[in-house]
Amino acid sequence: MKRAIVTDGVPGPRTRELAARGGFDMQAIYRTLVIDDERSSGPWIVDVDGNVLLDLFANFALGALGYNHPAVMAVTRSEAFARAAANPTSTPFVTTASWFDFTEALQSRFAPRGMAKVFCVDAGGEGVEAALKAAFIVHGERRRERAGAPKNPLELSEADQRAVLENRGTDAVVVSFSGAFHGRGLGPLSATHSKVIHKADLPSFPWPTAPFPANRFPLAQHAEANARAENEALGELEKILAAHTGRVAAVIVEPVQSEGGDRHASPSFFRKVQELAGKAGAAFILDEVQTGVGMSGTLWAHEQLDLAHPPDMVCFGKKMQMGGFFATAPYAIAQFGRMYQTKNGDRARAMIAEAILRTVVDDGLLERVRTVGAHFLAGLEGLAVRYPALVSDPRGRGFLLAFDLPSPAVRDDFLKRALGRGVFASYTGTRSVRLRPHLITEKEHVDDALAVFDTVLGELA
Numbered sequence: 148m149k150r151a152i153v154t155d156g157v158p159g160p161r162t163r164e165l166a167a168r169g170g171f172d173m174q175a176i177y178r179t180l181v182i183d184d185e186r187s188s189g190p191w192i193v194d195v196d197g198n199v200l201l202d203l204f205a206n207f208a209l210g211a212l213g214y215n216h217p218a219v220m221a222v223t224r225s226e227a228f229a230r231a232a233a234n235p236t237s238t239p240f241v242t243t244a245s246w247f248d249f250t251e252a253l254q255s256r257f258a259p260r261g262m263a264k265v266f267c268v269d270a271g272g273e274g275v276e277a278a279l280k281a282a283f284i285v286h287g288e289r290r291r292e293r294a295g296a297p298k299n300p301l302e303l304s305e306a307d308q309r310a311v312l313e314n315r316g317t318d319a320v321v322v323s324f325s326g327a328f329h330g331r332g333l334g335p336l337s338a339t340h341s342k343v344i345h346k347a348d349l350p351s352f353p354w355p356t357a358p359f360p361a362n363r364f365p366l367a368q369h370a371e372a373n374a375r376a377e378n379e380a381l382g383e384l385e386k387i388l389a390a391h392t393g394r395v396a397a398v399i400v401e402p403v404q405s406e407g408g409d410r411h412a413s414p415s416f417f418r419k420v421q422e423l424a425g426k427a428g429a430a431f432i433l434d435e436v437q438t439g440v441g442m443s444g445t446l447w448a449h450e451q452l453d454l455a456h457p458p459d460m461v462c463f464g465k466k467m468q469m470g471g472f473f474a475t476a477p478y479a480i481a482q483f484g485r486m487y488q489t490k491n492g493d494r495a496r497a498m499i500a501e502a503i504l505r506t507v508v509d510d511g512l513l514e515r516v517r518t519v520g521a522h523f524l525a526g527l528e529g530l531a532v533r534y535p536a537l538v539s540d541p542r543g544r545g546f547l548l549a550f551d552l553p554s555p556a557v558r559d560d561f562l563k564r565a566l567g568r569g570v571f572a573s574y575t576g577t578r579s580v581r582l583r584p585h586l587i588t589e590k591e592h593v594d595d596a597l598a599v600f601d602t603v604l605g606e607l608a
């Protein structure tokens with residue numbers, strides 16, 4: 148397929164006509180495209196007007212293998228998939244044999260190293276919420292044990308049980324980082340600090356926030372300032388942990404802050420955060436909702452951090468087709484009634500997830516993401532040299548790519564013009580362009596996108 152704009156601007160008339168029908172949907176305010184999913188293929192979106200667009204948005208990194216990938220389509224056409232979709236189960240209580248194929252595949256091939264269990268929910272933010280709960284549960288049990296009180300909450304005194312029911316259960320906290328995004332439920336939102344509009348008027352837990360030392364790029368040019376920022380941030384984290392001694396249930400961090408503006412820190416920063424969390428007796432949780440399943444060039448981005456030992460928990464979502472978290476043995480919550488949700492394991496979604504994971508690993512897509520991603524980044528660095536007044540901080544790991552433009556208005560103009568030329572990219576932070584190619588994207592697609600970016604920047608210069 149090839150990029151082609153056949154209407155006078157995007158969106159075209161048929162898209163506008165259809166979108167106008169969607170007004171009952173509260174989320175209609177965001178709608179950019181109405182796609183023809185029969186004709187869309189690989190990294191190419193065909194919209195209902197017949198425009199062909201290169202998709203570097205991939206539905207906020209939800210998309211993994213592009214549109215209508217044969218491995219995914221083969222699964223979804225099977226009788227087994229139809230039955231799994233038609234007969235949803237409360238999987239913890241009742242399931243079918245296919246569920247064990249999925250959990251065994253995770254355990255033997257796809258879960259991050261060191262993980263003992265998986266917990267599955269529907270969305271990424273729900274997975275984070277569940278991981279935070281597991282951290283609080285383990286923290287509470289350990290605290291009671293140290294105090295000589297019963298570990299099992301059902302053995303607490305009547306007064307203590309009443310305190311639990313009346314929301315006076317714990318003063319424990321979760322430490323998160325400035326600019327973080329962990330989801331929109333009221334738990335994860337208290338660890339989210341990317342945009343005021345996400346949090347305004349909503350109640351939050353009074354949890355502390357450590358500064359995140361967003362690296363400047365190119366790294367070689369900013370090495371000293373980046374190292375200083377990381378040391379200062381670690382100093383602040385240490386102070387926060389000391390001020391909350393014995394009360395920190397978890398420290399949660401994204402390997403690359405995605406929604407907050409594609410902000411990176413060095414592997415040594417993460418190693419130190421893990422060490423400090425461990426010393427504070429807190430769970431070290433990595434939120435890989437956006438960075439996981441190959442996006443960074445390794446199946447899990449934290450494989451590139453060279454951590455001294457596995458994180459205590461790893462949250463997933465997006466490309467996994469469901470949310471959830473992997474847990475090391477101490478965070479595998481076993482008590483009946485503690486963590487249950489009705490579905491906890493959508494068998495149809497699991498079949499798709501397994502097809503995606505197998506394809507990513509067996510078809511050499513991780514290697515491709517690394518090489519094509521490095522090529523894309525080199526191209527963005529070239530644009531930063533050609534347009535120094537416009538493009539700054541080109542950065543990336545695998546296909547987690549971004550660069551900055553001078554202001555939100557210029558960034559939005561850039562994205563609109565790129566869309567009008569058939570390249571669909573998205574935004575993050577205040578003035579960053581976020582690129583999240585499907586994992587099947589090839590060098591020729593990247594070169595095509597870079598040529599469009601060059602043209603648009605030329606127009607803006």
Ligand SMILES: Cc1ncc(COP(=O)(O)O)c(C=O)c1O
Binds near residue numbers: 270328329437
């Ligand atoms: C790092 C991270 N955590 C959590 C979430 C929330 O995922 P969901 O929107 O599926 O609930 C996102 C979504 O963008 C994310 O990027």
